[in-house]
Amino acid sequence: MQEKYIPLHRLPIGCTGRVKELRAKDNTRRRMLDLGLISDTIVEALCQSPSGDPIAYQIRGAVIALRSEEAANIMVEKF
Amino acid sequence: MGDNLDLVIALAGNPNTGKSTIFNRLTGLKQHTGNWPGKTVMNARGYFKHNNKSFLLVDLPGTYSLLANSPEEEVARDFLCFGNPLVTVVVVDATCLERNLNLVLQILEITKKVVVCVNLLDEAKRKRVKVDLNKLSCRLGVPVVGTTARVGEGLAELKEVISNVIDQKLCCNPEPISYATPIEKALDYLEPVVAKITREQISSRWVSLRLLENSKKIESVLNSNFEVNLLESSDLKKARSEVQNIFNEQKLTVEEVKDSIVASLIKTAEQIGQEVLELERQDYNQFDRKLDSILMSKVFGIPVMLALLGVVFWLTIQGANYPSELLARMFFWLEGQLTALFMASGLPDWLRGIVIEGIYRTLTWVISVMLPPMAIFFPLFTLLEDSGYLPRIAFNLDNFFKKACAHGKQALTMCMGFGCNAAGIIACRIIESPRERLIAIITNNFVPCNGRFPTLISLAMIFLVANLENPWQSFGAALVILTVIVLSVIITLVASKLLSQTILRGLPSSFTLELPPYRRPQVGRVIIRSIFDRTLFVLARAVLIAAPAGALIWLLANFTVNEVSILNYCAGFFDPFARLFGLDGHILIAFILGLPANEIVLPILIMSYLATGSIQEFDSLGALSDLFIQNGWTWLTAVCMMLFVLNHFPCGTTLFTIFKETQSYKWTAISFLVPTLMGLLLCFLVAQSVSLLSFLF
Numbered sequence: 135m136q137e138k139y140i141p142l143h144r145l146p147i148g149c150t151g152r153v154k155e156l157r158a159k160d161n162t163r164r165r166m167l168d169l170g171l172i173s174d175t176i177v178e179a180l181c182q183s184p185s186g187d188p189i190a191y192q193i194r195g196a197v198i199a200l201r202s203e204e205a206a207n208i209m210v211e212k213f
Numbered sequence: 214m215g216d217n218l219d220l221v222i223a224l225a226g227n228p229n230t231g232k233s234t235i236f237n238r239l240t241g242l243k244q245h246t247g248n249w250p251g252k253t254v255m256n257a258r259g260y261f262k263h264n265n266k267s268f269l270l271v272d273l274p275g276t277y278s279l280l281a282n283s284p285e286e287e288v289a290r291d292f293l294c295f296g297n298p299l300v301t302v303v304v305v306d307a308t309c310l311e312r313n314l315n316l317v318l319q320i321l322e323i324t325k326k327v328v329v330c331v332n333l334l335d336e337a338k339r340k341r342v343k344v345d346l347n348k349l350s351c352r353l354g355v356p357v358v359g360t361t362a363r364v365g366e367g368l369a370e371l372k373e374v375i376s377n378v379i380d381q382k383l384c385c386n387p388e389p390i391s392y393a394t395p396i397e398k399a400l401d402y403l404e405p406v407v408a409k410i411t412r413e414q415i416s417s418r419w420v421s422l423r424l425l426e427n428s429k430k431i432e433s434v435l436n437s438n439f440e441v442n443l444l445e446s447s448d449l450k451k452a453r454s455e456v457q458n459i460f461n462e463q464k465l466t467v468e469e470v471k472d473s474i475v476a477s478l479i480k481t482a483e484q485i486g487q488e489v490l491e492l493e494r495q496d497y498n499q500f501d502r503k504l505d506s507i508l509m510s511k512v513f514g515i516p517v518m519l520a521l522l523g524v525v526f527w528l529t530i531q532g533a534n535y536p537s538e539l540l541a542r543m544f545f546w547l548e549g550q551l552t553a554l555f556m557a558s559g560l561p562d563w564l565r566g567i568v569i570e571g572i573y574r575t576l577t578w579v580i581s582v583m584l585p586p587m588a589i590f591f592p593l594f595t596l597l598e599d600s601g602y603l604p605r606i607a608f609n610l611d612n613f614f615k616k617a618c619a620h621g622k623q624a625l626t627m628c629m630g631f632g633c634n635a636a637g638i639i640a641c642r643i644i645e646s647p648r649e650r651l652i653a654i655i656t657n658n659f660v661p662c663n664g665r666f667p668t669l670i671s672l673a674m675i676f677l678v679a680n681l682e683n684p685w686q687s688f689g690a691a692l693v694i695l696t697v698i699v700l701s702v703i704i705t706l707v708a709s710k711l712l713s714q715t716i717l718r719g720l721p722s723s724f725t726l727e728l729p730p731y732r733r734p735q736v737g738r739v740i741i742r743s744i745f746d747r748t749l750f751v752l753a754r755a756v757l758i759a760a761p762a763g764a765l766i767w768l769l770a771n772f773t774v775n776e777v778s779i780l781n782y783c784a785g786f787f788d789p790f791a792r793l794f795g796l797d798g799h800i801l802i803a804f805i806l807g808l809p810a811n812e813i814v815l816p817i818l819i820m821s822y823l824a825t826g827s828i829q830e831f832d833s834l835g836a837l838s839d840l841f842i843q844n845g846w847t848w849l850t851a852v853c854m855m856l857f858v859l860n861h862f863p864c865g866t867t868l869f870t871i872f873k874e875t876q877s878y879k880w881t882a883i884s885f886l887v888p889t890l891m892g893l894l895l896c897f898l899v900a901q902s903v904s905l906l907s908f909l910f
Contacts, residue, residue, distance in 0.1 A: 156472075162723045168278040169725060170312065175479075181505060184514040188621070190505070190728055194483070196312045197505075199608050199726040201615060203248040212446035 140212060142177065143189060145206035150178045151210030158207040168192040171208060219260070219269035220379060223292060225320060226304030227313050228275030229601075229729040231332045234362040235304055236272045239372070246316055263372040266379075271298065278313070280475070281320045281692050283645050287430075293323045294415055295438040300378050302371070305357070307337035307344050308497075308730055311486030317353065318478050321387040322358045322419045327355045328374050336732065341493035349489040354387035358840070363735050389418060393478045395463045396470060399425055399456040411441050425456065426471050449775045501731050508602070514609045521602075522698060525593045528689035530670055533585035534687060540584065544577035563674045566771060567764050571820070575763025578816035579755050582667045587751065590663060591743040594632060600733035603628050607726055610702070617706045618713035620649035621724050627653075627705060630660040633751065634863055636871040637662075642874070646722040654871055655884045658863040659705040659891075661697065662810040663751060665858050669697055672817060674859075676851035707889060715881070720756075748757045755812035762806055762813050766820045780821055794893055795853030795900030797845065804857065809865040814858070849903050853896045861893030 139154045148211055153175045158166050171177070178192040188199040200208075240259025258271040273292055274285035293301060303320055305313035310331070321327055331344055350357035356374050359365030377383040391397065403421035424443075435441045443449055460470065501700040507513055548569060555565040597603065607624035614623050622644050626834040627691060630637030637657040644650040652749070661669060670690055680690035713719060769780040777785075784798030791801045798822045807814035819837065822844050839849075861872065862885045872881045 156897075158723075164278075164280055164734075165474070165723070165725060166472075167472065167479070168280065170315070170317065170479050170482075172472070172476040172479050177625075179811070180502065181509055182511060183608050183611060184511050185508060186511075187612050187615070188608065190509065190608065192311050195309050197728040197730075199611070199728060201611065201723070202623065203721075204723050204725070211682075 137209070139209040141206045142179075142191070142200070142208040142210050143187075143202040143211060145177070145179045145210055147179050147182060147189070150176060151190060151212045152176055153208060154211050155209040156207065157203065157209065162204065162207075166204070166208065169196075169198055177208075177210060218363075220270050220300075221269050221298045221376060222270050223273055223296065223298035223301040224270055224304065225273045225293070225301055225316070226275060226330075227277050227306065227309075227316055228727070230275070230304045230306040230313065231362045232275055232304045233272065235330065235332065235360065235371075236270060237300075237475070238362050238365055238368050239426075240270055257305040260602045261372070264376050266376060268375070269649055270552065271296065277316060279316070279323075286643070290323075291438075292433070293320060294419075298324070298326075300326045300328055302328045302330050302375065304332050306730075307331045307333050307795070309437050310338055310344060311482050313633065314485055315478055317389055317480055321353065321355070322390065322422070323416050325355070325385045325387055326378060327385060327387070328371070328378060329353060329355060329357045330367075330371055331357060331359045332362050334359050334366070335364070336730065339498040342493040343493070345489045345491065349485070352485050352488060355385045356383050363738070386857055390477055390481050393473045395459050395465060396425065396473060399459050402452045402455045402459075403449075405445070406448045407443075408450060410443060410446050411435065411439060414439055422474060424453065426474065426892050439905075454720050457529060470818055488688050489573060494890045498730070504731055505605070505728070508605050509608055518606060518609055519695060519699070521597070521886075523691055523695045525590070525597070526694045527687060528593060529586050529590045529666075530674075530690045530694070531684065531687040532589045533670075534683075536585040540581035542576070544581060546575060548577070563771070567767050570823075571765075571767025573763075573764040574823075575759045575766070575813065575816045575820055576756060578819060579759045579812055580752070582671065582815065583630060583664075584748070584752060584814055586667050586670060587663055587748045588744055590666065591632070591747045592740045595743040595747075596734045596736070597740045598628075599732060599739055601729050601731045602727050604726060608728060611726070613706050614709070617709040618721050619652050619706075619709040620646065620721060621726055622657075623649065623709070627702070630657045630662060632663055632747065634658050634867045638867060638870045638874055645724075645833035646715075646719075648717050648836045649722060651875065651880060652712050652717055654874060655712060655880070655887050656705045656708045658867060658884065658888045659708060659860060660701045661859055662811065662864075664755065666694070666863070668815045668858050669694060669855055671837070672851045672855050674765065675841065676846070676848045679838065696860060697855065704860065704891065708891060712887075751812075755810050758809040759813045759816060762809070762817055763820060766806065766817055770821065784821070793900070794857070795849055796857065796894035796896065797850070798859075799844070800847055800850075800854055804861055807864075808862065811858075812865050849900065853900055856895045856899060857892045860888050860895060862889045864884075 142151070142153075145151045146185075153171050153173060155173075156163060156166055156171060163179045175194065180190040180192055180197060182189050183199070189205065190197050190199045191205075224232060224236055236257065236259060239261045241261070259270050259272075261268050261270060271292065273289040276283070276286045277288050279286050279290040290299070301320060301324055303317050305317060308400065315329070317329055325424075329349070331346060331349070334344075337344060343360070346357045346359050348359050356378060358371045358374050360368055360371060361369065374383060378385060392400070400418060400421050403424060404417045407420045407424070411417060420431060420435070432443050435443055437440070455482065460466075465473075480605060508517055510517075542854035551573065552569055555569065603625060607621060610624045611621045614621055625643065626637050626640045628637075629640040637660070638890045640656050641650050641653045641657065644653055673690045673693040676684065678686050678694050681689050766780070770778050772779050775781065780799075780802070783802055786798065788798035791797050799818060801815050803818035803821060806817050822840055862868070868881060869886060871884045872878070877879060
């Protein structure tokens with residue numbers, strides 16, 4: 135069965151998604167939560183860096199760049 | 214902790230909220246601010262007076278949270294918990310309120326005596342974001358003051374409010390955040406017990422929450438600060454097992470409890486944000502996004518970055534040209550007058566030699582070669598920094614750093630290195646992982662600092678673009694410098710990669726990079742500050758070192774043993790070695806004597822040639838060119854010297870800073886060796902392959 139949610143770094147640029155699951159552990163998890171990436175938070179993929187990674191996201195009014203390794207642990211539901 | 218009579222006020226807030234500007238405005242101290250995360254890494258302190266009371270303001274590191282255990286967060290948290298500030302001022306960004314409230318709420322759990330300062334109201338107005346300050350104050354239960362710190366608006370009120378809170382004319386009565394039911398239940402068990410053990414020296418609710426998270430740190434910090442041993446208390450053990458029962462019943466793991474605590478904070482912040490914010494336009498960040506889509510675009514991102522840097526260098530070179538020449542001429546004229554004065558006064562000739570030919574000439578060269586480019590470069594660089602562009606550079610370059618197994622924030626510390634490597638090395642504290650911090654420290658010296666730019670520019674002007682007519686000459690020089698910068702970034706990446714595969718093995722750690730809103734830089738203040746704080750500071754340091762170095766070089770050049778001056782003897786000694794690398798003995802000596810400050814390498818070299826050469830007067834780059842050519846320079850010598858300027862041991866100040874930051878002789882020695890060996894290797898390769906090629910063809 136295909137997974138219902140996609141990892142955040144797969145979210146196409148310009149699209150918006152809703153955070154469903156945070157798979158990061160320990161301190162990284164803490165940092166992600168502190169950014170406001172709790173369940174149901176709305177995230178928009180803004181733009182890619184020239185080499186494609188990292189990607190800048192709009193999260194609760196702030197613009198945060200995440201490398202694909204970190205974004206891969208954030209599962210979102212695409213609108 | 215200052216005088217006992219001082220009232221201690223803590224200043225907290227997210228990075229990029231204008232916290233340092235508020236600190237400067239209140240205390241009059243000049244702490245350099247920058248629009249990128251993590252600028253304040255130590256607790257800066259300053260004083261201010263209001264209503265005949267003296268306040269000691271402590272600037273805490275900018276953090277988004279107090280829970281993630283980064284070194285800055287620990288510093289901030291420990292000061293709030295154990296530094297006993299009478300009032301804590303939390304600065305928040307009006308344009309990004311919701312995100313900032315997370316920290317406010319966390320601080321309110323530690324201390325009730327909080328004043329919230331909603332800063333950057335002008336930016337908010339520009340973006341048509343309205344913050345209902347009264348409602349925010351009601352909702353948080355603490356006084357709220359709105360400010361636009363960069364023009365000083367609202368600061369008088371802020372002081373008044375702080376003073377009133379201390380006098381208890383204003384009360385702080387924040388409502389505790391409500392957590393999920395099982396957590397609240399658990400807190401009911403823990404709080405009274407904790408309050409008893411800690412003798413109410415610290416918020417028991419906050420300590421209890423940390424205990425629910427199973428934080429090991431809280432036990433050790435309480436132990437070291439209050440001599441309270443949580444582990445020994447049997448009451449607490451009992452309460453904690455009750456708590457465990459509650460959680461077991463609900464099938465809650467510690468991880469879930471932690472998540473739930475953070476989620477409550479975030480949701481409360483979201484709710485308050487929705488209540489007090491009024492957005493006139495949903496697309497209030499449209500302008501920033503548009504700018505981002507150019508500056509960080511896939512196609513234009515890197516070209517625009519190079520173009521911007523190119524323009525900065527071109528302006529520096531073009532603008533510095535004329536004043537440099539003017540200064541040199543003026544100093545030269547003055548030299549003639551001074552010499553005449555010496556002659557007339559009948560003082561001994563050797564004294565005139567030391568003072569005029571040694572000290573005076575070296576000093577005036579440092580000033581006329583360094584001052585104009587610095588006075589232009591520093592303000593331009595500060596404008597880029599203040600506008601919020603540096604994090605975008607980090608964003609554009611991050612993938613390269615990732616491939617080099619380095620930390621993404623290394624791009625930021627590298628950018629700081631362009632100003633001054635010692636500052637760049639201090640900035641490395643923003644990198645949490647020790648391995649990646651060491652890589653950033655060791656490789657910081659690969660980017661040329663401001664003390665090395667004038668040397669690079671002069672060499673480029675004399676040997677590489679000498680045949681071009683102005684304005685093409687300065688254009689060409691800017692292009693050369695830009696190439697040098699790109700080369701220095703490539704070397705940084707290669708060296709980082711090599712380090713992370715040899716002595717500092719490991720994988721890149723996770724990080725998040727905030728791209729703060731663009732700010733209109735305060736042009737006037739930037740110019741004044743960067744000239745007074747940075748330019749004059751760096752120049753004064755160079756002058757202090759140049760004077761004795763000038764005297765020393767004169768003595769070495771004029772003391773003879775067997776009719777050969779000591780300088781020539783030394784230069785002759787180093788010469789065969791230096792020739793291998795396309796340099797000569799005098800150049801090597803200049804670098805060695807220039808250890809205290811890179812700025813004086815070129816003046817020392819000139820003095821050293823002059824002491825043995827026949828030209829006694831020069832006032833332009835043309836004369837300098839003749840001097841170098843007389844001493845056997847070719848374009849290859851210039852290229853090798855430029856490479857060695859880029860890659861050699863850090864200056865004395867930087868080495869000292871590295872030692873202070875790493876507390877290790879070993880890493881200081883490695884920071885000395887890595888760039889030196891890299892420089893020797895590059896010079897050797899270039900010099901030998903060119904001589905091989907010229908032999909073959």
